Amino acid sequence: MSLAEEQSVDHGAEAFVRFDKVQKSYDGEILVVKDLNLDIPEGEFLTMLGPSGSGKTTSLLMLAGFEPATHGEIYLGGQSINNVPPNKRGIGMVFQNYALFPHMTVAENLAFPLLVRKMNKADIEAKVQRALEMVELPQMGGRRPAQLSGGQQQRVAVARALVFDPKLILMDEPLGALDKQLREQMQYEIKHIHENLGVTVVYVTHDQAEALTMSDRIAVFEDGIIQQLSTPDDLYERPQNSFVAQFIGENNKLHGKVSKIAKGVASVDLDGGGTVTAAAVNVSAVGERTTLSLRPERVEIEPAKGQTENAITGEILELIYLGDHIRTRMNVAGNTEFIVKVPNSAGNKPLAEGAKVNVGWQSMDCRALDALG
Numbered sequence: 001m002s003l004a005e006e007q008s009v010d011h012g013a014e015a016f017v018r019f020d021k022v023q024k025s026y027d028g029e030i031l032v033v034k035d036l037n038l039d040i041p042e043g044e045f046l047t048m049l050g051p052s053g054s055g056k057t058t059s060l061l062m063l064a065g066f067e068p069a070t071h072g073e074i075y076l077g078g079q080s081i082n083n084v085p086p087n088k089r090g091i092g093m094v095f096q097n098y099a100l101f102p103h104m105t106v107a108e109n110l111a112f113p114l115l116v117r118k119m120n121k122a123d124i125e126a127k128v129q130r131a132l133e134m135v136e137l138p139q140m141g142g143r144r145p146a147q148l149s150g151g152q153q154q155r156v157a158v159a160r161a162l163v164f165d166p167k168l169i170l171m172d173e174p175l176g177a178l179d180k181q182l183r184e185q186m187q188y189e190i191k192h193i194h195e196n197l198g199v200t201v202v203y204v205t206h207d208q209a210e211a212l213t214m215s216d217r218i219a220v221f222e223d224g225i226i227q228q229l230s231t232p233d234d235l236y237e238r239p240q241n242s243f244v245a246q247f248i249g250e251n252n253k254l255h256g257k258v259s260k261i262a263k264g265v266a267s268v269d270l271d272g273g274g275t276v277t278a279a280a281v282n283v284s285a286v287g288e289r290t291t292l293s294l295r296p297e298r299v300e301i302e303p304a305k306g307q308t309e310n311a312i313t314g315e316i317l318e319l320i321y322l323g324d325h326i327r328t329r330m331n332v333a334g335n336t337e338f339i340v341k342v343p344n345s346a347g348n349k350p351l352a353e354g355a356k357v358n359v360g361w362q363s364m365d366c367r368a369l370d371a372l373g
Helices: 003-008 056-064 106-116 121-134 150-162 180-197 208-214 232-237 242-247
Strands: 015-025 031-041 045-049 071-076 091-095 168-172 200-205 217-222 225-230 252-262 265-270 275-280 289-294 310-321 325-332 335-343 356-361 366-369
Touching (some): 015 056, 031 056, 031 200, 031 225, 056 091, 056 168, 056 200, 091 150, 106 121, 121 150, 121 180, 150 168, 150 180, 200 208, 208 232, 217 232, 217 242, 225 232, 242 252, 242 289, 252 275, 252 335, 265 289, 275 310
Parallel strands (some): 045 200, 045 217, 091 168, 168 200, 275 366
Antiparallel strands (some): 015 031, 252 265, 252 289, 265 275, 289 366, 310 325, 310 356
16 A cells, blocks of 8 residues: 555544545546545545646545546445435535526525525524625625625635535635635635634645645645645645655755665765755665755755755856845756745845855755656
């Protein structure tokens, strides 16, 4: 069993949502989702993150009931829901396009799922008003969707998913149509709603910054497989393979060959010259090719002698002023896209394009992973 599979499987009784050996093929030949094993405890905010075609949205659609699983079982609250139609699963859904009824008022949109469940009028009115207050739109019940801003429409869509008190809410790229500032604002609002209600949320996005901001855990998908399932900080600081390292956040990569492994540390002869040491994460033998992963903020320019375990000479190619830091693009060991984030502080020496400088980092901040082409 691979590391990703070990992380994905947790057969404890507390699993609220469970994918058990789930596969999906649309043509009977190519698997879009391959042996998905994933346990989600009640109350968790879990994000399925990955590029287009990685299997994340298909997994969400199978959980919602809009797509059947080709193989395996999906459980909700301990019960298999493979043969339960979508409208009987009791799941709230939020889509990117809002999917609000344009001819209905906001209050009527929110009342619709309650009318379908044949609730009485007094309960419907109370639940609609509570849902509007939850998303801070208490006075908007009489308006139609076209009279609202994009952000307000998305809040209404969230409120409609919450109004019938589901224990599980699925969100499929819900903020993709919003501008950057509004999208960031809505990230925090959805996160706070989740914290206040304790509802279980499964969220799909291709935006890694969004996933890092909102999630309790993130499942990184690629090629129909969960590559890593971790908390946001663990995913960023301790990627388990080169795909995750490159997909999550900004990352410097250096290519080389392992010359020694001892006590969890690999010595690597770089293709561009020089030898460095790194945490031996996804390498196991001397002579093996590896790609080193190193975050820009973990690199120092002109460190004091002996301050860092690794030191190598590089050339400054470009300096970009970004207020709180100077984005420094360098040529290091043949990588001309090697980035160092230099804090913009009075104590730092001025940098110049074309200058040859030493860069350094600690061994444990650098990870020896599987080789990229």
